[in-house]
Amino acid sequence: MSKTILILTLALTASIFITGCGGEDAPDDTASQPTVQAASKATPRAASQSTPSSPDAAAQGDESAQVVTERVSALNQSRELHSATLLQDGRVLATGGVALGDLLVSAELYDPASDAWSATGDMNEARAEHGAALLQDGRVLVAGGGTSRAPVSSAELFDPATGEWSVAAGMAQARLSHTMTALPDGRVLVTGGRSSDREDVATAEIYDPQSDTWSGAAAMSVARWAHTATLLSNGRVLVVGGGARFDIHDTAEIYDPQSDTWSAAADLSGPRIEHRAVLLGGGKVMVSAGFGQSSLLANGEVYDPATDTWTETGEMPQDLHRHAMVALENGGALVVGGFTQSSPSHVVIEMAVYDPQSNEWTEAGSMAGERRNHTATLLQDGSVLIVSGMGNVGLLSEVSEVYAPTR
Secondary structure, three states: OOHHHHHHHHHHHEOOOOOOOOOOOOEOOOOOOOEEOOOOOOOOOOOOOOEEOOHHHHHHOOOOOOEOOEEEOOOOOOOEOOEEEEOOOOOEEEEOOEEOOEEOOOEEEEEOOOOEEEEOOOOOOOOOOOEEEEOOOOOEEEEOOEEOOEEOOOEEEEEOOOOEEEEEOOOOOOOEOOEEEEOOOOOEEEEOOEOOOOOEOOOEEEEEOOOOEEEEEOOOOOOOEOOEEEEOOOOOEEEEOOEEOOEEOOOEEEEEOOOOEEEEEOOOOOOOEOOEEEEOOOOOEEEEOOEOOOOEEOOEEEEEOOOOEEEEOOOOOOOEEOOEEEEOOOOOEEEEOOEOOOOOOOEOOEEEEEEOOOOEEEEEEEOOOOOEOOEEEEOOOOOEEEEOOEOOOOOEOOOEEEEOOOO
């Protein structure tokens, strides 16, 4: 098998759940499937004293990279392929995911004020690669996810006031690797994903928290999974890239919730899947890295809704997928960790910052350890919380770190 075919097959059939020791992710058909974890009985850990990470920790990856993050309190449960949602009170809710073959029902809360993770109520159903969205009333909706062979259609709601979950109405279609976007009118848009029959879908649904109901929305022009959806400043939603079967898309489209219609947006410069996307400070959308047609990508593209055009960025420090990206308060973006083909260690310890003024990426130092399938969340003080994920030796990291951007 040629390298090109191998990489393309890996991109489109890679396991949703990682079983490996460093190196390439296991193909879906050969990966062992997770088991469902019993309800968590963990007790909250005491908050640990925040101390700067030692630069020696970077020796696992780039020895010349300086650790610029600060270690914070560790999770009660290490996890990857989870979700992390910033709550209205400034805390962060981490839900579900996978822990070395176990599909998780557990959830926990991080309080930046006390630097402490505390266990909260378990979800009603274990899930990973699910969607999560903050509702206007402060609750969090999670929906879908599951395993690569058994996606679910169920949804549930977390109430931060009580720390408990309640069952919500289920979606019409089971799906994972989909997107969930909170709309300005309080509803939540779900798009695409992989269904229970392992087919990639073009369908979309909308959840109304006032009535606890799902309704069908207009379908996208093509089926997509591992795509991105970004809420634009005008209230519409930009969907970019992703794949369907053995096709990786270079297309983008825009959903208008007022008319329930999709319209074509300008195409990307090339196909892209398992990338990341954020809304930048000026209203443009940055998409970064991911898989292209035959290899991992080391660049980004910026979409301008005013002109319906894409502009390629300068090269990123390395090619990536399974990374995390957040928009920063200064109008730029931060990329954290991921999986790369450009380094023998494969799992990335470094971070990179995008400057919209120069349209260039620069190295931003290192974390304390490598990670992929993690989350990065912008906190209310402008710093970034980096949570768990899989390290380079196939072990989960329970370490959490905070990166404080230079203002």
